[in-house]
Amino acid sequence: MNEGIQKQVADFVEINRLETDVAHRTLDLVSELGEVSKEILISTVYGRKPFQPTNEWQSELGDLLFALVCVANSTGVDLEQALLEVLKKYQRRLKSKQDAGSGK
Numbered sequence: 537m538n539e540g541i542q543k544q545v546a547d548f549v550e551i552n553r554l555e556t557d558v559a560h561r562t563l564d565l566v567s568e569l570g571e572v573s574k575e576i577l578i579s580t581v582y583g584r585k586p587f588q589p590t591n592e593w594q595s596e597l598g599d600l601l602f603a604l605v606c607v608a609n610s611t612g613v614d615l616e617q618a619l620l621e622v623l624k625k626y627q628r629r630l631k632s633k634q635d636a637g638s639g640k
Contacts, residue, residue, distance in 0.1 A: 542615060545605040558610045565603040572596045 549555060577583075579590050608615045626636040 540616075541601075542605055542609055545602060546609050549606065549609070558607065561603065561607045561610050565600070565607050568596070568600040568603045572600050 575590050575593055575596050576587060579585070579593075580587050605615065607613075608618070629636050629638070
């Protein structure tokens with residue numbers, strides 16, 4: 537496990553007795569993503585204006601990150617290692633297809 541934010545979150549969860557199963561952690565992650573999405577809708581007046589971060593933007597991203605770290609911790613994923621592997625994958629795609637996405 538990454539000794540940075542993943543350990544901080546794991547310690548916080550343990551100290552505050554916030555342990556739960558992976559299914560509920562994942563539902564929380566999706567819920568937090570919905571809240572981030574809602575902030576975009578609010579900021580853009582449902583797409584009619586350019587995005588400007590709201591007063592809640594940073595907090596909502598923090599909630600989303602916390603939920604993601606909890607899912608990773610619950611499933612034994614080192615997020616730093618996962619990110620490094622994904623960056624390599626994207627680099628290979630960019631070299632071969634000039635696009636980082638998987639759809640081409």
